[in-house]
Amino acid sequence: MPSIGFVLPHWLYWAGLLIFPLIAVVMVRREEARRRHPTVSLPIAYLFLVCGGFAGLHRFYLKSAWGFLYIPLLVAIIYGNTQERNLREDVSAARANAQSFERLVTREDAAVKRGRSSAQERLDKARAQLAEAQDKLHTVQAQSSQWRRFTGIVALVMLGGLVVDAVLLPRAVRRTRIREESEAEVHPHDVPYEPPPEDVAPRPPTNPIARAIDGMNHWVGQFIAYWTVIAVFVYFYEVVARFLFNSPTNWAHESMFLMFGMQYLLCGAYALRTESHVRVDVFYVKMSPRGRAIADVMTSFFFFVFATTLLVTGWRFAQDAMNVYETSFTEWGIQYWVVKLTIPVGAVLLILQGIAHLLRDIDLAFGPSSRQQTEPAQGHGSLGGA
Numbered sequence: 533m534p535s536i537g538f539v540l541p542h543w544l545y546w547a548g549l550l551i552f553p554l555i556a557v558v559m560v561r562r563e564e565a566r567r568r569h570p571t572v573s574l575p576i577a578y579l580f581l582v583c584g585g586f587a588g589l590h591r592f593y594l595k596s597a598w599g600f601l602y603i604p605l606l607v608a609i610i611y612g613n614t615q616e617r618n619l620r621e622d623v624s625a626a627r628a629n630a631q632s633f634e635r636l637v638t639r640e641d642a643a644v645k646r647g648r649s650s651a652q653e654r655l656d657k658a659r660a661q662l663a664e665a666q667d668k669l670h671t672v673q674a675q676s677s678q679w680r681r682f683t684g685i686v687a688l689v690m691l692g693g694l695v696v697d698a699v700l701l702p703r704a705v706r707r708t709r710i711r712e713e714s715e716a717e718v719h720p721h722d723v724p725y726e727p728p729p730e731d732v733a734p735r736p737p738t739n740p741i742a743r744a745i746d747g748m749n750h751w752v753g754q755f756i757a758y759w760t761v762i763a764v765f766v767y768f769y770e771v772v773a774r775f776l777f778n779s780p781t782n783w784a785h786e787s788m789f790l791m792f793g794m795q796y797l798l799c800g801a802y803a804l805r806t807e808s809h810v811r812v813d814v815f816y817v818k819m820s821p822r823g824r825a826i827a828d829v830m831t832s833f834f835f836f837v838f839a840t841t842l843l844v845t846g847w848r849f850a851q852d853a854m855n856v857y858e859t860s861f862t863e864w865g866i867q868y869w870v871v872k873l874t875i876p877v878g879a880v881l882l883i884l885q886g887i888a889h890l891l892r893d894i895d896l897a898f899g900p901s902s903r904q905q906t907e908p909a910q911g912h913g914s915l916g917g918a
Contacts, residue, residue, distance in 0.1 A: 536779040553758040571712040612683035619676040626669040633662035742888035753802025783864040797878035801885040825896035846875030
């Protein structure tokens, strides 16, 4: 199999982090707007064909046994690449051995021309050893070429099957939909969606500033969450490049752990909004909603000290990186200053969300919401629907 020399351009990396979530949001909202979701989707089937067609995933997605035809082809390619990879060391050792005998022949030939005694005997011996080493090198190279041709032929067969499936996929999707719809009529299994009870859903704030902050961090959290899907594609590419094309990469791992670091920083405010942070609460969980709000107001000082410290130190950290236009120390050389800039940005979002929580807690503890709690029926409804 031929090797892959692709290295992700920096502009494509940063553009992907901005454009991919927007496309994902549009696709998700289109699916949510449909009254009836199809059992299988043609775009998803093509996505499986492009990303996992070599393993027959597009056929398995359509519940077709034809996908098993790709499994032996995939195993053959992996086995052939393994054999070729193992022969690389033998080829390298045989080439080095042949080159050493070539230098020996050159040295002994010069000794013969100078008329040194027994030089001709050593020259003949060196030539024989050189011929033997070259024969071994040619044998190993021929074996490596055979395995390369073998994996190439199998890959072409697989590619031909994928091209045929790409043409037949729309028809296969229609047939799968008809089959599953007929099965659903006989064995209905759809469960109607029921929204969560109001007392479980997060209580939206009544303050307009808090509502605006909640909306902003909700959008940012959803936007950044789709970065996780990018990791699936990148690591998928890394596995394919490493085991099918003998072309491991270094940028795939670096790009993803940097992306996850930025995701962790920028999603902190969203996690605070949805109360997803880990909380060690012994007494807090037993308090009433108003008691929790009072406790949050009293302890908010420590939160803002932490978040402000993160903002100040993070900004200094990012500023130093921007001043020197810091890049990574690997051959990929991605810009580190952009990554470090997410530290103060995440801290700002975290502080804003803390302010929104504080306004909501003040309203719940001392505002109109606290008085409504004295009326059980009305109070419960106001908390869930405010």
